[in-house]
Amino acid sequence: MNSPKRTLVFGLLASGLLAGCGGNVTLKAPTIPEPLLEQIDMSVGVRMPENFEHFVHEEEIYGSQSWSIDLGRSNAALFEQLFAYMFSRVVVLAPGDDPQLMPIDALIEPSIDAFEFSTPEQSNTEAFAVWIRYRVKVYDPEGKLVSNWPVAAYGKSQTTMLGDSEALQQAAVLAMRDAAALMIMKFDNVTRISSLAGGASQPTSPLLRRQQSTEAGEQAAAPEGATSE
């Protein structure tokens, strides 16, 4: 074997071995199945945090390798799909949008509090586990915080011949699916969002309310921690 060919073969082998270590994981946006549920007939706005468009978790495990888990816009995709199934009308707000100018019954603001995972070496099992703690805040049309709900989700996936990366991705997708299942089951019980149905501001009234609040020197943003469940 001549030198360039040998270099190429060794390079491919080395890159293959490194890829097998699975230190970098990139998650494709998950797809949740159409749920069997009674859709809530109301109009909601959804304000995604900036990091939902590109969330990267980096962690160095002591005595082991470093991990970089790129969730991409998986979180945004999850909540977009979920709320589209749960509510009859959903508006995803752009960064500059003012929710008080929109005909919505409620504003939902999901965020991510924590992302954690464990490797088979840490748990002494053959599985990767992922925990995601989301936080879902619900505001009424006036911008008052009516619910602040921490949602803890868990996913677990066994290692396969396809490698650690595949198992960790699967565990993360299962954790997101777990969060979706929990929210479908309990969203209305916990947040009482359906009680806000029909309270949508009309196209003219938000402008009026905005002018009034400006005159009063009030902030449109809702207070933090009004309700915690």
Add this chain to the structure above:
Amino acid sequence: MSNRLVAIRIPLILAAAMLGSGCITSTVMDARTSNTGISADESIVIMAKSYHLGNETERKYIRCIEDRLGRGREGLNVIPHDQFVDSLFPWFEPRTAPAETKNLAKLMDRPGVADAIAAQGVRYIIWLDGDTDRVAGGGSLSCAAGPGGGGCFGFAWWQKDADYDASIWDLRELESSGTVSADVSGTSFMPALVIPIPMIARTQARACKTLADQLHNFIVQDESA
């Protein structure tokens, strides 16, 4: 390597392979609580009990049971568990799946659930619980290589236990039909005299075959007949 040495080794390896593949012992039991039976237009689903409850049934074991129960002329209609779980999202997720048959009536009342189950003709759900673990091992085996060649010397062994329980739920009667369990223990050996000769006990595969055969008999056999 001389031709004579090769001529001696090949029969040795073949003999070892023919002698088998480690030792396996298995026990299978069932406990019936109601009559069963299945018609040609009915199907079954194999599910793993939730990992939220600490269960660690392997996906490949579930697939193995699905394959064996659906195989052949006498095979049952098996709905792949992923397809079933997706069609009933979110009611059969690890967090939300019913843990007892007494929850089935409430589940069936949820919007779309009974229709989705009826559309797939699902008569029985089989819940699997258990896993395969390495429980013991020992011996010593070492290998070395040099310019003139290499080889291994020693003896190693390990034991795996596969313990699985299956609960059969009848979705037509909304009750438990009974349970089937398979406990399989397998010991593998690897003697090495220059060449390691693995004699592997396929513990999980045996547990799959044993449990699937018993499940098939359990479901098909209508004791009321």
